[in-house]
Amino acid sequence: MSKYILPVSVFGTAFGCAVLLKNYISGGTCASKVKIPGKTVIITGANTGIGKETVRELARRGGRIIMGCRDMEKCEAAAREIRGKTLNKHVYAKYIDLASIKSIKAFVEKIQEEEERVDVLINNAGVMRCPPGKTEDGFDMQFGVNYLGHFLLTYLLLDKLKSSAPSRIINLSSVAHVGGEMDFDDLNWDHRKFDTKKAYSQSKLAIVLFTRELAKKLEGTGVTVNALHPGVVATDLGRHTGLHQSQLSSTVLSPFFFLFVKSPTLGAQSSVYLAVAKELDGISGRYYDVMTEKDPAPQALDDKASERLWHASVALLGLNNQTVLHAHPAPLSAIKKLETKS
Numbered sequence: 001m002s003k004y005i006l007p008v009s010v011f012g013t014a015f016g017c018a019v020l021l022k023n024y025i026s027g028g029t030c031a032s033k034v035k036i037p038g039k040t041v042i043i044t045g046a047n048t049g050i051g052k053e054t055v056r057e058l059a060r061r062g063g064r065i066i067m068g069c070r071d072m073e074k075c076e077a078a079a080r081e082i083r084g085k086t087l088n089k090h091v092y093a094k095y096i097d098l099a100s101i102k103s104i105k106a107f108v109e110k111i112q113e114e115e116e117r118v119d120v121l122i123n124n125a126g127v128m129r130c131p132p133g134k135t136e137d138g139f140d141m142q143f144g145v146n147y148l149g150h151f152l153l154t155y156l157l158l159d160k161l162k163s164s165a166p167s168r169i170i171n172l173s174s175v176a177h178v179g180g181e182m183d184f185d186d187l188n189w190d191h192r193k194f195d196t197k198k199a200y201s202q203s204k205l206a207i208v209l210f211t212r213e214l215a216k217k218l219e220g221t222g223v224t225v226n227a228l229h230p231g232v233v234a235t236d237l238g239r240h241t242g243l244h245q246s247q248l249s250s251t252v253l254s255p256f257f258f259l260f261v262k263s264p265t266l267g268a269q270s271s272v273y274l275a276v277a278k279e280l281d282g283i284s285g286r287y288y289d290v291m292t293e294k295d296p297a298p299q300a301l302d303d304k305a306s307e308r309l310w311h312a313s314v315a316l317l318g319l320n321n322q323t324v325l326h327a328h329p330a331p332l333s334a335i336k337k338l339e340t341k342s
């Protein structure tokens, strides 16, 4: 028996350290116990990954949840599963394709007609390092879906968010924004040699710049907006990367992944925290690394760039900037303006 004591205790200690290290790396779980009955949450890209687990937790807390997805079969299945598991019947699947101005506009029109309020908007959907491609409206796929699509969705929902205040907007960025650069002469990669990694980083940098600019525009309205990096999470996000598809990652590297990559349930904690935590009342324009406020990369703190990006986005989307700068934008008229584009 004694010959086993040493190896067993070494294994036990190593395993315990690995679990502690993993907990430390993952950033833990949202400590807030706040329930959200009567609150309406819209979340994009909610059929899988971080989005789906965010829905599950917010449904458990009693919210009315609208899942905005492009694949209705997967979205209905996820909504059904979450309704069953949480016993919250107010979890709904709605179609939105963030690669289409027309679809975003149709989604917002339905929300305007059917929902009295929107308390939380979580801009979660994303694509990473996909092959070169354009959205329906000719925008680079990653810039269009990750950033411009969410810019438009947010812009068109601002009046609902303002009339529901205090309300919150949560933008999923990524630590990848650190490697991002805004090329204002070629935001959609029409002229440069396409680099899928840089395109992802640019889209995530744009999200942080947008968050800071929108926070300034929303001062005094009771609507806050913050950005986050959820950590490194085991989801389908890497479906276009070589590593995701390789044998090496599923065999040799998987023990390291156990340590450094967290589950979607843990990955959802930062979105849940930013959506519910009492201590974040009135906090706006910040960047959170998991659940800790941090300074984003220096290029994300460039006020001239955030203002320039705002104007470029308004122009690309054919919006009337005036509507958002005043207390109550008129999104229906903004939607009508878009009819010429879509």
Ligand SMILES: NC(=O)c1ccc[n+]([C@@H]2O[C@H](COP(=O)([O-])OP(=O)(O)OC[C@H]3O[C@@H](n4cnc5c(N)ncnc54)[C@H](OP(=O)(O)O)[C@@H]3O)[C@@H](O)[C@H]2O)c1
Pocket: 044, 045, 046, 047, 048, 049, 050, 051, 068, 069, 070, 071, 074, 096, 097, 098, 099, 123, 124, 125, 126, 127, 128, 145, 172, 173, 174, 175, 229, 230, 231, 232, 233, 234, 235, 236, 237, 238
């Ligand atoms: N996982 C990570 O380690 C990590 C790290 C940093 C940041 N993030 C960010 O976290 C967010 C959630 O990512 P995830 O890891 O949960 O990835 P995921 O599992 O791939 O989920 C992404 C979601 O976005 C949806 N989506 C993609 N294109 C869309 C479009 N045109 N219209 C509507 N929905 C669309 C996907 O729908 P389909 O199922 O139909 O494709 C899916 O529901 C993303 O913004 C991502 O950039 C993730």
